Amino acid sequence: MKTVYIGSDIGTSSVKTVIYDKNFKQIDKISQKYSLISNQKNQAELDPDEVYNSVIKTLETVIQKCNNSNFKVEFISFSSALHSMIIVDENNQPLTNCLTWADTRAKDISGDFKAFYKNNSVYSRTGCPYHSIYLPAKILWFKQNKTDIFNQAEKFISIKEFIIYKLTKKYSIDYSVASGSGLLNINNKKWDNKLLSFLGIGKSQLSRLVDIYKTYKIKNTELLKGISLVVGGGDGPLANLGERALAENQFAATLGTSGAIRVFSDKPVIDAENQSIWCYLLDENTYLPGGAINNGGIVLEWIKKNFFESADDYYKLIDQYIDEVPTGSKDLFFLPFLTGERSPNWNPDARGIIFGLDYNHSKKELIKAAIEGISYRMRTIKEALEADSSTCNEIILNGGATQSKPWMQLLADIFNARVIVHENEEAVALGAAMIGAIALGIYDDYNSIEFNHKKRIVLEPDKKSAKKYNQLYKFHKKLYDNNQHLFVEANSV
Template identity: 45%
Template sequence: MGESFYCGLDIGTSSTKAILFDRDLQVVYRISHGYRLLIEGTSRAELDPGEVLAAVMQCLKEALAAARSRGGEIAFVAISSALHSLIAVDRDFTPLTGCLTWADTRALECSEELKELYASRHFYFQTGCPAHVIYAPARLRWWQSYEPDIIERAAGFITIKEYVLYRLTGQWVVDYSLASGSGLLNLYTRAWEKGLLALLGLEDNKLGRLVDGTTTLTLTREAAVVLGADVPLVVGSGDGPLANLGAGGLINNSCVATIGTSGAIRVFSPEPRFDARQRTWCYMLDRDTYLVGGAINNGGLALNWFRDNFGSTGEDYEAINALARDVPPGSRGLIFLPFLTGERSPNWNPYARGLMVGLDLAHGRKEMARAVLEGVIFRMYSIFRALEELMGTFPEVLVNGGFTNSDLWLQIMADVFNRRIIAYQTYDSSALGAVIMGLKALGLIKDYRSLDYQPTVKDIKKPVATNVRQYQRVYQLYEEIYAANALLFKKLAGLRCH
């Protein structure tokens, strides 16, 4: 028998990746296939479930071939998937809708209508999710109000991972993590929240069978023939919880921050934890492990926006960082609020939009570039403060995601947070986390903490005292600017309709 490889399959919003790890959890092969994010107007952002499935199949075929070319085989495939997707399907599991992604905000008004009902029924303190457009209750309400035929025809409401698993295994299951990210799961009973389902007029037989992420499924004969191999599938978890696991957040009891297109800060907990002011969410990794944190819509997305609208032709991210390095902390009095696609944590204001405050004739692209970098970190810091109030103080923050390529952005985080920042080498934390869950599923490790593995440290940043003092002043002003404009965002939303 040749060498055994472990495959982490990461189903994302823009692409699916398959990463092969060897027994030492080192990456030996990586393949990615993208698909279109179907955007309509300013509120709709969907995926075609068929395109996602095709990308999954192609990634698996190529990963299996890569393992064979190395004289080995894949011991298992473990799955990571983006949270907050939703598809309506008929009895044959044929999609009746596209796959709504986290970026889809069509149910904005419905989420606002649910806020009073949530407050009176305390659903946040059962599900860990506030009333917000990103979660399933608001989207189901939207279909009920505007496309009731979908509700009538639908035999089920599923995530993209459920769709992929059904096509590969013939089984309709949903892991606790994806279920918790829907906003429909009671975190205490680990069952669908009956009161919320009754409010929505939804029977629980239209939702998947709940299973732990360590559940192993078998491919159908048809899927095995198409892939050219029969390999066990470990159901896995959501990408955010698995990114924390892959970064060592459970082993070290550490706070982990990620900035990719969006951003998040999270910490594991052995029990559900809720913020009295509802600034944070609580999801699950598996049936025994919870994840407390907050997320922003606009992480690297804000930098993309700056590059595409204010950059020079062919300018890359390193060029933008070079611009920003010439500007001192505080961007010479220029402050950027990065709500280009609304706000999630900590204020859950979907109407919020971006502001560039303090512009004068002395400001140019350099100051704007630095202000964008600082604005994203300020919003991450606002979640970090709420998280520390709830979970205790963290002396350091582990970080991963694309922003670790920017030496400057890491230093800004260290200075704003006034904490040591430890960046890891891997860009595949979610896939690695899925593999670690797979090792537990197959009995190759007893539990996550018994794993003899530490990610490779890429960089460590320590706060600079003079920068910390400056950023404390700027951050206070940043929050004052937000508070002064919070009530105006909804009025601005009305102007965008014309």
């Protein structure tokens, strides 16, 4: 009987559940999309029950496939997107939808919250800058605006905690996801007492902290009952793990719906002066400084919805336009802040700008300018990390952008660095499977895991394009700097 591992990545727009053999070679993958709820300004929610049902559907499908193939399933290990929040009542029923990382309603909370962050060194303890993406701001927003829901809150949990509870009847949160909540003291690995006191909530309203290797037996659904469930971690840390970017100077980038660049460290890395980066955890002893942008593929989806709705070959057109349109998109610039911005400026008020538009521009230039704008924002993160780490000449890339070779070349040129793509398509799910194998004692640690991790694509920067993009990047930053004050002012016009 063949032994297999299952890694399941609960993302913002879909769940991807992957079957791996014992050498971590992908055997099969099942995906299930779910709908983002955004009926109001700054709203970005998921229906937690829809997400749960989607997860169960993919899990049951792969388990059935394993049973039909006479495979022995060793475990199911989870990853999930960071920064999500659901409020549940005393009966464990959701009082809210799941607020995702893209939900920015909390940017307008009132009072002295920002001053509290600064005066109490919250960033230095939690590794999370002041921003509406994190749970402290979201919790405070409900306290100020939805008092009835806040007063009924039995627990504040993430989407992974919601799913694990329904499968095991246990409320547990791993250090990895907890570190992305903004509520965890990453130095002592405990919930931050000062922050909880300011918010007016208690530790009992948060889940039990466990390591990423914590294992339960599934108690729910007939097909899954009795299978070992490994709690796993957050998608960013597990993406780095799945890409085997284990050294302290190995940068791993994810560019999908949003984007991020991260690097492992054996100690906390904090930019106390600028607070340009965050610092999360993989496990109790492994830190992950990095930065993230809100606006990656979500910008391309917006363009498709508004300008290419009927185009079945939309993503082929993107590749074509990147190749056809000259570097710099004929002096057209796209600041891609459709959902505010995170690193390195942490500006939830940031909004999109199309600059330099003239009569000779078309949809071709608009698309390439958007791709360039997203890529410039990724470079800002690279530079912020390099300021607190070592210089990076090589970036391991994963995410949806790896489906576009022209975009990957454009990234290499804008980064002025080698871009590597490994053959595994789902780095996050693979990272979850690696955690599961360690949790069950199959391997001792990350470095003891041996499998063929081949480089599928290696792209070197084109010197001429890199030089041109360096000039354009400086102008892109100038555009942002000169319009910062207008973002806030525009909200009150």
